[in-house]
Amino acid sequence: MSIQIxxxxxxxxxxxxxxxxxxxxxxxxRAGVTQATCWRRxxxxxxxxxxxxxxxxxxxxxxxxxxxxxxxxxxxxxxxxAFDEFLAAAREVPEVIGIETFLGRVDVRLNIIARxxxxxxxxxxxxxxxxxxxxxxxxxxxIATIKDSGGLPL
Amino acid sequence: xIDLDDTDxxxxxxxxxxxxxxxxxxxxxxxxxxxxxxxxxxxxxDSGILAGQRILVDRPALGFGVTVFLGIKLATKGRxxxxxxxxxxxxxxxxxVVQHVLGLFDYRLRVVARDIADFERVLRRRIxxxxxxxxxxxxxxxxxxPRPGPLG
Numbered sequence: 001m002s003i004q005i006x007x008x009x010x011x012x013x014x015x016x017x018x019x020x021x022x023x024x025x026x027x028x029x030r031a032g033v034t035q036a037t038c039w040r041r042x043x044x045x046x047x048x049x050x051x052x053x054x055x056x057x058x059x060x061x062x063x064x065x066x067x068x069x070x071x072x073x074x075x076x077x078x079x080x081x082a083f084d085e086f087l088a089a090a091r092e093v094p095e096v097i098g099i100e101t102f103l104g105r106v107d108v109r110l111n112i113i114a115r116x117x118x119x120x121x122x123x124x125x126x127x128x129x130x131x132x133x134x135x136x137x138x139x140x141x142x143i144a145t146i147k148d149s150g151g152l153p154l
Numbered sequence: 155x156i157d158l159d160d161t162d163x164x165x166x167x168x169x170x171x172x173x174x175x176x177x178x179x180x181x182x183x184x185x186x187x188x189x190x191x192x193x194x195x196x197x198x199x200d201s202g203i204l205a206g207q208r209i210l211v212d213r214p215a216l217g218f219g220v221t222v223f224l225g226i227k228l229a230t231k232g233r234x235x236x237x238x239x240x241x242x243x244x245x246x247x248x249x250x251v252v253q254h255v256l257g258l259f260d261y262r263l264r265v266v267a268r269d270i271a272d273f274e275r276v277l278r279r280r281i282x283x284x285x286x287x288x289x290x291x292x293x294x295x296x297x298x299x300p301r302p303g304p305l306g
Contacts, residue, residue: 005216013211020207052210056169059205060303064155070255070262094304102223104293109223113303140225140257146240150208152218152266153247 003048008033010154012041013051017151020054060097065113067120067141071128072106074136082133083107093127106138156201161186163306165194166203170302173207213266220267221295224281225259229288238285248276259291 011031016022022030028038045051060068075082083101090096090110098111112128114120128137158166161184168175168183181191198204213221228235236254243252243263251264265281267273281290 010216013216017209017211020209048215050212050215052212053171054173054207054209055171056166056173057205057208058166058170058303059202062155062202062205063158065304070253091301096301097303098301099299100223101296101298102293103296105291106293109293138258140255140259140262143254143256145251145253147244147249147252149250150211151247151250152211152213152216154216 003044003050005045005050008037009041009045009050012038013045014152014154016042017154018149020150060113064115065095066116067114069112069114069120070140070142071110071112072138072140073108073110073131073134074105075107076133076135077107079133085132086134089131093123095123095127156197156203158203160306162194162198165191165198167302167305169195169204170305217268218266219269220273222265222267222273223293223295224261224263224265224277225291225293226261226263226281226284226287227258227289228260228286230286235286239287242284243281246276246280248280259289 008031012027012033015027015030024038024042025035028035031038033041042051073086075086079085086108087099087101090099090108093110093112095112095114096110097113098109100109100111101107102109110128112120112123114123164184165180168180177192177195178188180186180195181188184191186194195204213219228239239261240252240254243249243261248265248267249263250266251262253262254260255262263281265273265276267276277290277292281287
């Protein structure tokens with residue numbers, strides 16, 4: 001489904017994505033439209049699927065998961081089922097909080113969290129190294145998130 | 155850190171899928187009154203576990219057809235160069251995420267662009283000109299799948 005998106009929609013979306021917690025009144029003011037227009041536009045964007053969801057962000061550190069690692073996999077692509085079987089197995093690991101596939105040197109990235117380094121080591125050995133069709137793994141350990149914005153340069 | 159019970163975890167699972175759920179609706183789903191559900195949500199917010207909201211959009215419908223992850227290695231190290239790099243990179247509107255990492259690279263960036271040509275423009279004009287930037291590796295995002303995580 002596709003709808004026409006005009007400058008007013010873009011302005012509302014730009015402010016909404018920059019600060020999703022904004023109350024509609026404040027959002028309308030920043031975007032320079034009336035509250036009624038703002039409501040209507042957001043409803044229309046949601047209905048057309050342009051805004052697909054509004055989700056709560058969970059801070060895993062606050063839940064005791066101090067370690068976050070980005071694991072980058074190269075898969076053995078001589079097996080045509082490699083991607084499907086790897087992804088299906090990765091979905092079974094609860095500590096995997098995100099799965100991404102790529103075109104490039106990296107095939108798949110798993111974002112994995114652990115309570116501490118000992119827990120990470122255990123997950124790595126028992127749940128990660130046992131995933132099927134791995135040709136190579138690289139790990140990037142998260143030190144700090146400097147910027148995390150869903151913003152788009154609209 | 156606070157202790158969570160099964161109901162708290164169920165609330166987190168539901169809210170991670172749909173952040174617009176009211177305390178009344180959460181209560182109905184899990185057999186609690188609206189005020190009791192509201193108190194639980196408040197406690198999860200106060201403890202920092204519920205850390206705001208994110209809005210998911212159909213990026214291609216808005217004209218952003220390409221998302222690329224960049225691994226960046228700095229050519230020069232030291233506190234000043236990290237600060238200079240971070241200040242400059244966070245100011246680029248096409249850069250959504252900047253993470254300081256340990257490993258093969260120093261930083262991970264998530265970059266959005268209209269198409270591959272637009273990405274090349276961002277890469278050449280904005281990224282390669284950042285202070286201290288060294289080796290850069292790009293991987294084009296094909297699919298992304300957020301997972302619920304260890305919430306029981």
